Amino acid sequence: MPITNPKALQQFIDYLKFQKRYSQHTIISYQTDLVAFFDFTELTFGSISLAEIKPAFVRTWLASLKEQGMEAKTINRKISSLKSFFKYQLKEELVQESPMSTIISPKTKKRLPQFVEKADINTLFSYVEFPDDWQGKTDRILLQLFYNTGIRQAELVSLKESQVDLFKSSIKVLGKGNKERIIPVSAELLGLLKNYMLEKRQVFEHYDAEILLINEKGNKLYPKYVYNSVKKxxxxxxTISKKSPHVLRHTFATHLMNNGADLNAVKELLGHSSLAATQIYTHNSIEKLKDIHKKAHPKA
Known part of the structure; x- marks a missing residue:
């Protein structure tokens, strides 16, 4: 089977979409990585079958990416895409062995996630003036949702009114892999959400009734709008360098950890599939403890 034949790739993409139930964003990332690899192998080694792909071919591609100045984190994502693809080919018995079995991922620098200090969050919600129009109301509540729940941007944009439980003071979030999780919300945020939903019915004659947050035209928010509002x-x-919705997710998790929240609880609230992804927030907690120790201990 020539590697240029899209059949193997399409079967894998269908597997990710219908069996693994990955998000469209994740599927596109896989597809982009695999197409880039296949294009490289055809250009460099000619038309070859899946079974003919050797570890040396993969290493040559990875070396070319490194020469282009690509970061280790991005290269690791591409390695992960290839590993998943060939694991699926093994499962389907289309190859006898994976060329990825001897491929080692490059080490990446561990970066502590940036977050907003508590005092700055207090300033945002207590002293910053939001315009008294629909955009101002929407901006304020989307910022509250990010900080109070730690949800992802895609989760917020798709949040439906039906996912808000006013009686149980919680929201049901549909996360990665269509996994559901329940996040408790404060009485203050619950009140804001209730008023927002009631006012929506008074302000708009025609609007997207299913979606929770809408713009001044009554339509679902688009990601660029949300990103720009948060950045603004x-x-x-x-003064932190990153000012994105994901920074507010980091802020939510970091503030919980710094106040003694259980790591497993934070994992569940964030919708992480494993503790490994959540453990990065313990580093920020340790840095906080070091700072307290240095300021408070006589021998520090």
Whole structure:
């Protein structure tokens, strides 16, 4: 089977979509990585079958990526895409062995996630003035949702009114892999959500009734709008370099950990599949403890 034949790739993409139930964003990432690899092998080694792909071919591709200045984190993602693809081919018995079995991922620098300080968050919600129009109300509540629940941008944009439980003070979030999780919300945020939903019915004659947050035209928010709103308001209260919705997710988790929250509980709230992804927040907690120790201990 020529590698240029899209059949093997399409079967794998269908597997990710219908069996693994990955998000469209994740599927596109896999597809992009695999197409780039197959294009490289055909250009470099000619038309070859899946079974003819050797570890040396993969290493040659990875070396070319490194020469282009690609970061280790990005290269690791591409390695992961290839490993998943060939694991599936083994399962389907289309290859006898995976060329990825001897491929070692490059080490990456561990970066502590940036977060907004508590005092700055207090400034945002207590002193920053939001316009008294629909956009201002929407901006304020989307910022509250990010900080109070730690949800991802894609989860917030797709959040439906039906996912808000006013009686149980919680929201049901549909996360990666269509996994559901329940996140408790404060009485303050619950009140804001209730008023927002009631006011929506008074302000708009025609609007997307299913979606929780809508713009001034009554339509579902688009990701760029959400990103720009977060960046705009975080720029007013913090000097950290990154000012994105994901920073507010990091802030949610870091503030929980710094206040003694259980790591497993934070994992569940964030919707992480394993503790490994959540453990990075313990580093921020340790840094906080070091700072307290240095300031408070006589011999520090």
């Amino acid at each position: 308001y975080l720029s007013m209260i913090t």
